[in-house]
């Protein structure tokens with residue numbers, strides 16, 4: 543069923559902020575439903591899908607710290623925020639008739655399975671979407687780092703970073719109208735040019751493990767399936 547598809551097992555990274563839609567905080571149910579239907583299009587093709595979801599729509603540790611809160615305390619709140627988003631995405635996927643499992647890096651057993659690598663892989667093989675919540679389970683990390691880590695652990699073919707911009711530009715396209723988009727770029731060039739794709743910890747982990755990253759616009763219907771089919775949209779970061 544996965545013939546004609548470029549990738550067979552993907553790790554989709556969605557930011558928490560993307561879930562806000564046009565809101566200032568929290569979760570926009572319409573946006574959530576859109577994401578679920580995008581994911582359905584690729585699971586229908588037999589693609590194995592794992593998702594790492596951020597928490598920035600609810601809480602970020604650095605934001606807490608800048609208001610005087612202990613950073614680790616704030617990061618714990620951020621990690622729990624990703625579990626909340628994971629639960630919301632799980633519901634939306636179930637509404638689409640997709641089997642899902644939520645695995646958390648922080649133990650919260652009444653709510654989510656613990657992260658167990660072999661079990662996660664088994665779920666994927668059975669066609670279940672696995673959502674990884676709780677980030678890496680450690681403070682001072684981001685969900686981008688969690689995305690790269692989990693992608694490597696489960697042997698994903700690629701990380702798909704779904705954003706609201708359609709790729710990596712020479713400058714921020716929301717601020718500079720002369721910015722141009724890259725179709726392909728190397729890890730080294732991203733670093734040399736000081737472009738922002740992910741935080742450095744996440745980015746170099748991906749580079750060292752030769753795991754390509756594709757940044758694409760997740761808010762345009764059909765895009766996720768196009769990327770998985772190998773269409774040349776977004777920007778691909780390669781060795």
Ligand code: UDP
Nearest residue numbers: 558596597598603617620677678683684685
């Ligand atoms: N976080 C953490 N460790 C992790 C992942 C996340 O402590 O491994 C916390 C951190 O405070 C972060 C928050 O969870 O600010 C939400 O994650 P992130 O900022 O990556 O979400 P996104 O920007 O994707 O919405």
